[in-house]
Amino acid sequence: MADNGDKRHPFRFLFKLALFLGVLTGITKLVASKKSEFYGITESEARAKFQSKLGPRIGDEKAANMAEQVIPKLKQKGVIKDDPIDEVTEDAGEASEEESSD
Numbered sequence: 001m002a003d004n005g006d007k008r009h010p011f012r013f014l015f016k017l018a019l020f021l022g023v024l025t026g027i028t029k030l031v032a033s034k035k036s037e038f039y040g041i042t043e044s045e046a047r048a049k050f051q052s053k054l055g056p057r058i059g060d061e062k063a064a065n066m067a068e069q070v071i072p073k074l075k076q077k078g079v080i081k082d083d084p085i086d087e088v089t090e091d092a093g094e095a096s097e098e099e100s101s102d
Contacts, residue, residue: 038074042083046071 038046047067054063074080 035079038079040081042081043071043075044083046074046080 037049041049050067050070051060051063054066057063058066071080075082
């Protein structure tokens with residue numbers, strides 16, 4: 001028999017490629033589903049979600065610190081909406097400033 005140690009096996013390569021693509025597809029779908037959990041929710045709902053998911057794993061204080069870092073970035077990207085109460089208070093503050101300047 002011939003020694004096939006130096007030759008490349010096309011089926012082995014195709015199997016590794018298919019395995020790699022399968023893992024990559026699975027990771028992509030997982031990340032997309034995690035992102036879709038946060039689209040359209042308010043800031044307070046996002047904080048509660050961070051606290052409930054990360055609190056038991058890393059501690060409530062670290063989870064709160066992480067939420068303080070992540071939520072503003074998600075808010076800038078438009079993933080998370082402002083709380084309706086905050087919007088009303090900001091609108092009322094702007095209206096009172098306009099009245100006082102007139």
